[in-house]
Every structure is written in C-alpha cells, then in structure tokens.
Amino acid sequence: MDDTSTTLVQVNGLKVHFAGERSLFRDTPPLRAVDGVDLKIQAGETLGLVGESGCGKSTLGRALMRLEEPVSGSIWFDDKNLSDMNGTELRKMRRDMQMIFQDPLSSLDPRMKVRRIIGEGLAIAGVSRAERDAQVEELIVKVGLRTEHLNRYPHEFSGGQRQRIGIARALATRPRFIVADEPVSALDVSIQSQIINLMKDLQREFGLTYLFIAHDLGVVEYISDRVGVMYLGRIVELADADDLYADPRMPYTQALLSAVPGGAEEGRERIILQGDVPSPRNPPSGCAFRTRCWRAEERCSAERPQLREVKPRHWAACHFAD
Structure with missing residues (x-):
C-alpha cells in the first residue's frame, strides 16, 4: 500500500477472553482467544490474517464487528471508537462494516x-x-x-x-470495510479462484477494504497487500505480502510457509513442528511459540518478545528476528 494511505481500522491492545468454568473442585482459567492485538488496516487494502486453527483469527474478525465483546482494548473505525458505542450507534455503523462468512449455507x-x-x-x-x-x-x-x-x-x-x-x-x-472469515475454505479449489477473483474485482469497483482471514497461505498471498500471522491470540509477524513470503523472520511463519505447495521449488526446507499447540487457557511463559520452536533459548521462556519493526514495514515478535 501507498504510505500516504489513511488508516480506516485501528485496534489497540485488544483482548477477547472467554470465561472458564467454575465448580466446587476447581476453576478453569479463561480462554485467551485474542490476547493483546495492535493493528492498523489502511483504506483500500486487503490485510490477510493467517494461522493454525484456534489461533484467534476468527475471534479477532468478529470482535472488529463487535460480534464478540472485548474485555479490554479499543477498536476504531474511521476515527470513531466502536468500543464505546451502544446498540443503536452500532447498527448505524454496520452499514459501513459487513462480514462474509465461511459456510454460505448456514449463514443464509x-x-x-x-x-x-x-x-x-x-x-x-x-x-x-x-x-x-x-x-x-x-x-x-x-x-x-x-x-x-x-x-x-x-x-x-x-x-x-x-x-x-x-x-x-x-x-x-x-460498506467500506468487509471482514471475510475463511470465505473460500468450504469450496472446491476450482471455485475458490473464481470467488477470490470476484472479490478482487469488487474491491476495485467499490473501493473496499478487506480483512481476509484464512489458513491457506497460497490463497492469502494471491489476494493480500499485507499479511499478519497469529499464534495463540497474538500477531507474531506482519509485513507486506511479497516481503513476508520472501523473507519470513518469525520461526512460526517459516514453518507455515514451508508447508505451502511449491515451497521446495523455491528452496524452502519442509519444517515439521513438534508438539501440539499449547492451550490458550494456559499459554507458556515468555514466547508462546517456544515450546515448539527449534531456536528457543532460556531467554525465550523468561521474556515475551514484543512485535517490533525488524526492517522497514516488517514487524516480528521474536528475539532472533534480526
């Protein structure tokens, strides 16, 4: 995107937690679906959002529409604070903000x-x-x-x-802004390209801004101007699409991209992540990815890496991203 583009959507410190269960014998910790996200989406761009299932990307998209209520943080749309709006005010704003859902049958x-x-x-x-x-x-x-x-x-x-x-x-x-939550994942591959091309054509015609949520990195690369990578409720890497795919700085992103078909032809070695995704009810200390990361050191368990600009327009949350 052009650096002169205006910010249409801005998220500051957003957290969406789901309460745990309480009983006589134990209390379950809250599920930290979105756990402190800062994000800007520029007018007219497509921001792709990727990550494994359960990373919080769909919850983030729903929170931007106020379909999920944050426990803290703020959501701004065109300089208006959605977090402070009541039901009547939100209904007026939703003319400018709409969603495309994953399963077209159940959403109609x-x-x-x-x-x-x-x-x-x-x-x-x-x-x-x-x-x-x-x-x-x-x-x-x-x-x-x-x-x-x-x-x-x-x-x-x-x-x-x-x-x-x-x-x-x-x-x-x-609308001016559309959250597309896995809009092609339920479709055949041959149909996916038709829908993606339709969305691109409509974006040019109507001047739309997209948050495009998906787990298929090939699809995201094709449609996105920038790409954000989520892991356990946080954005761990954010960059222009071409730059992120060519030079991923976060080990988690490197692992995801190594699984994209054609990666071997581009010189990427397949990275098999070990272990399961930790529970968002009880995430690891320090870097949440450290329990599966081949580069983890003692510092990673003691200090949570912050999302920082490691090169122009490229942010990563990793102690070794430089």
Missing part, C-alpha cells in the same frame, strides 16, 4: 428467498421497496448470477453460488 436463512436475503440490510436501513429491488437486482448481476435467481431459496444453489449470494448481501449497504 433457508426460509428466505434470495431477493429478501440480499435486501434485508437495506430494509433495516429504511430503503424503499422500489429502490431496494433495483439495488438487489443490480447486485445479483455484479456477483455473477442472474435476476431470476432472486426468486429461489439457498438450498437450490451450489456452494460457490451461495457464497456469491453472501457477498451480494454484504455489499448491499455499500
């Missing part, structure tokens, strides 16, 4: 026809029926479907078509 009401699904946000916003119908018919064509599809139900479509409907629904209120 099976009792509604497509016309009503796409136009629901416009109806809530008080748009007249005639104007609503006109916008919905325009959108269904924009996402590659036909107007006659508007009179069908979600179960009558393929997975790729349902995701196109979900994208049209997200676009209906003309």
Whole structure:
C-alpha cells in the first residue's frame, strides 16, 4: 500500500477472553482467544490474517464487528471508537462494516428467498421497496448470477453460488470495510479462484477494504497487500505480502510457509513442528511459540518478545528476528 494511505481500522491492545468454568473442585482459567492485538488496516487494502486453527483469527474478525465483546482494548473505525458505542450507534455503523462468512449455507436463512436475503440490510436501513429491488437486482448481476435467481431459496444453489449470494448481501449497504472469515475454505479449489477473483474485482469497483482471514497461505498471498500471522491470540509477524513470503523472520511463519505447495521449488526446507499447540487457557511463559520452536533459548521462556519493526514495514515478535 501507498504510505500516504489513511488508516480506516485501528485496534489497540485488544483482548477477547472467554470465561472458564467454575465448580466446587476447581476453576478453569479463561480462554485467551485474542490476547493483546495492535493493528492498523489502511483504506483500500486487503490485510490477510493467517494461522493454525484456534489461533484467534476468527475471534479477532468478529470482535472488529463487535460480534464478540472485548474485555479490554479499543477498536476504531474511521476515527470513531466502536468500543464505546451502544446498540443503536452500532447498527448505524454496520452499514459501513459487513462480514462474509465461511459456510454460505448456514449463514443464509433457508426460509428466505434470495431477493429478501440480499435486501434485508437495506430494509433495516429504511430503503424503499422500489429502490431496494433495483439495488438487489443490480447486485445479483455484479456477483455473477442472474435476476431470476432472486426468486429461489439457498438450498437450490451450489456452494460457490451461495457464497456469491453472501457477498451480494454484504455489499448491499455499500460498506467500506468487509471482514471475510475463511470465505473460500468450504469450496472446491476450482471455485475458490473464481470467488477470490470476484472479490478482487469488487474491491476495485467499490473501493473496499478487506480483512481476509484464512489458513491457506497460497490463497492469502494471491489476494493480500499485507499479511499478519497469529499464534495463540497474538500477531507474531506482519509485513507486506511479497516481503513476508520472501523473507519470513518469525520461526512460526517459516514453518507455515514451508508447508505451502511449491515451497521446495523455491528452496524452502519442509519444517515439521513438534508438539501440539499449547492451550490458550494456559499459554507458556515468555514466547508462546517456544515450546515448539527449534531456536528457543532460556531467554525465550523468561521474556515475551514484543512485535517490533525488524526492517522497514516488517514487524516480528521474536528475539532472533534480526
């Protein structure tokens, strides 16, 4: 992205914890799904967010939409503090912020026809029926479907078509920012590229800003301007996509990239991580990745590395990132 771009979304010290269970015999610690995230998303860019399952990336995306309530920290959208907004204020803001969900079938009401699904946000916003119908018919064509599809139900479509409907629904209120939570992971590989290219085309046409959450690093590389890597609720590396893929500084990122198909041809040795991901209820002291890291030393257990700029526009949370 251009260094003159304006910040559209900013997150400061964000934490989302889920309470543990209490009983007569023991108390379970809280689950630290997001555990102190600082992040800026520039207007017009796509920020990819990757990491293993359970790292907190989907929870972070939902927290930005205030679908999950943070225990601390702040979320700013276009210089407005979402953390302090009440329900009425949030509903107004959500015209500018929308989500595309992972499973298009479960995210679409099976009792509604497509016309009503796409136009629901416009109806809530008080748009007249005639104007609503006109916008919905325009959108269904924009996402590659036909107007006659508007009179069908979600179960009558393929997975790729349902995701196109979900994208049209997200676009209906003309948002500026979209959180796309694993939007292609439930689709066949041949369909994934079609949806990704559609999202890129729509971004150019509507001036959209994306937070694109995925576990497939190949997909993320293709669509993203910058990429953030999450591990146990924290961002451990953040850089321009080309730079991160060419020169990863965090051992965890190096391991993830070594598993991307074609890595051997690029000279990457396959790194097999040992051990399981620690519990976010009881993360390790110091560096959370140290229990699986081949470079860990005594310092790593005693001192938590901070996310720092190790080269221009490239941040990493590792004592050895230099």
